[in-house]
Amino acid sequence: MNTPLPPSDDRSDARLHAALRRLPDLQAPDTLIPGVLAAIRAREQAAAALARTPWYRRPVTRWPAGLRIALGLFAAGLLAALAFAPELFALTGTGSAVQATLTRAWDTLSALAGALRTLFGACGAALRVSASSPYVLGGAAVVLFSYFALLGIGGAVWRTASQARRS
């Protein structure tokens, strides 16, 4: 049950409550039912189209259940294999060859990361030098201001347009 209405204005609140409760339902727009039926038809057509699509061209979530289970098992096996790779390599005696391959790959990645670090470092240094210039700071302020101004104008226009669509 609701908390009783405040005693100070009990009568008018009760009248208002009764009036609100007596408000009849509003008339739904004529386009509501055709819109729902069209959306249902579109969904059914999309489902039919999906059913005609071979499984390997569908999203993974729409694969047959058996295939999804098989994929899950495969992924779990792969993860387990990776987790226990050192032990497997030691058992099969291929540890040193694999280690050499991994070391080469790691070296390549390290070299690439080093080059990127140098590049970004140089860019950062250039920015730090130019940021001290009042022109650059002013330009950045103008860009930032324009961005937020456009965002604001867009929002205001959207709100106004959406209010105008009210019946």
Place this chain on the structure above:
Amino acid sequence: MSDTAEFETFMRNYQNMVFSTAYRLTANHAEAQDIAQETFLKAYERFDGLRENPAAGGWLKTVATNLSLNHLSRYKKRWSFFSDLRRQDDDGDEGTAFEARIAAPESRESETASQEDTRALLDEALAKLPHDQRAALVLYHFHDMPYQDIAEKLKVSLAKVKTDIMRGRDALKRRLAGRMSELELHA
């Protein structure tokens, strides 16, 4: 009768209730229509269980309410700044004109406003409330929800719910000044 035809009849029976539920919470015709459409699409997915169910109306109302509140919370996060600006404008211009119409019924062509007029004005006044006040007021008066449940539903404090409902009622009464006696007459 085919499933689609049966569902169409089902929609015809409930469309006004679902649309009203959404409109009274969102106060926006286009958004209420979108929410009503989404509600019926959800109903279609479980139509087998709903077609003979006497609680179907309650289910539809709950879904429409939840979708409307979700919409309002998303909307609030994105657009509250612009919305508040707009609401202030509304109160300043349209609100004054609206109050003038209510406070001076003799300026209207017909001095004896019909019951439908009063109801339309009440609906209009409700739609002009700020989102927070309207949502709390609608859940309290139309859905019979206790304050605590409203607070949980709207994810706000109990004190805010009470304040919003009180302010909402005061705003409605102000806007319906001169018509309160008519409300009583129609009781």
